[in-house]
Amino acid sequence: MKIDFRGKTVLVTGATRGIGMQVAEDIEKLGGRLLLTGTNKRQIDRLNKEIVEKKKKRYFAVDFTDTDSLIQLIRKLAPYKRIDV
Numbered sequence: 480m481k482i483d484f485r486g487k488t489v490l491v492t493g494a495t496r497g498i499g500m501q502v503a504e505d506i507e508k509l510g511g512r513l514l515l516t517g518t519n520k521r522q523i524d525r526l527n528k529e530i531v532e533k534k535k536k537r538y539f540a541v542d543f544t545d546t547d548s549l550i551q552l553i554r555k556l557a558p559y560k561r562i563d564v
Contacts, residue, residue: 484511487563490556492516494538495526507536511564514556516541 489506493499495517503515513536517523520540527538539555542548556562 482509484509484564486510488512488514488559488561489564490514490516490562492541492543495519495522506564511535513537514539514559514562516552518542 484506487510489511491499491503491506491513494503494513494515499515503513507513515536515538517526517538517540523538523540530536530538539552540548541552
């Protein structure tokens with residue numbers, strides 16, 4: 480079975496560590512455009528600065544236990560035409 484994420488936009492939560500990070504790395508290798516979340520704003524800012532030249536990856540800080548934080552994430556994701564996975 481061949482898995483191909485080229486042309487697909489993938490949202491991965493918890494992508495700054497552990498299983499989420501590994502999932503993001505694997506999907507990136509398979510060609511997916513990544514929208515990634517984490518909880519540490521400083522880390523997210525640093526990661527986005529490191530990947531500024533890459534168009535296929537973007538990090539967002541979000542606390543899923545905080546309604547306002549979740550609403551902000553939804554607003555930031557709104558410009559993306561679609562999220563496939």
